[in-house]
Amino acid sequence: xxxxxxxxxxxxxxxxxxxxxxxxxxxxxxxxxxxxxxxxxxxxxxxxxxx
Numbered sequence: 001x002x003x004x005x006x007x008x009x010x011x012x013x014x015x016x017x018x019x020x021x022x023x024x025x026x027x028x029x030x031x032x033x034x035x036x037x038x039x040x041x042x043x044x045x046x047x048x049x050x051x
Contacts, residue, residue: 002019002020002021002026003026003028004019004021004022004024004026005024005025005026005027005028006024008024008025008027008029008030009023009024009025010023010024010025010043011023012043012046014048014049014050015043015046015047015048015049016047016048016049017045017046017047018049025045027045029045030043030044030045031043031044031045032044
């Protein structure tokens with residue numbers, strides 16, 4: 001069974017931390033940072049499940 005952190009909602013299904021059964025993250029915490037190229041905030045804890 002996956003760890004589901006109901007404090008962190010996520011719909012990024014290609015991240016290895018995305019819970020496959022619902023739209024939540026399985027990490028205990030995430031790091032959010034600024035993407036200077038796009039002037040947006042990004043989840044820097046993202047890790048592709050396809051690598």
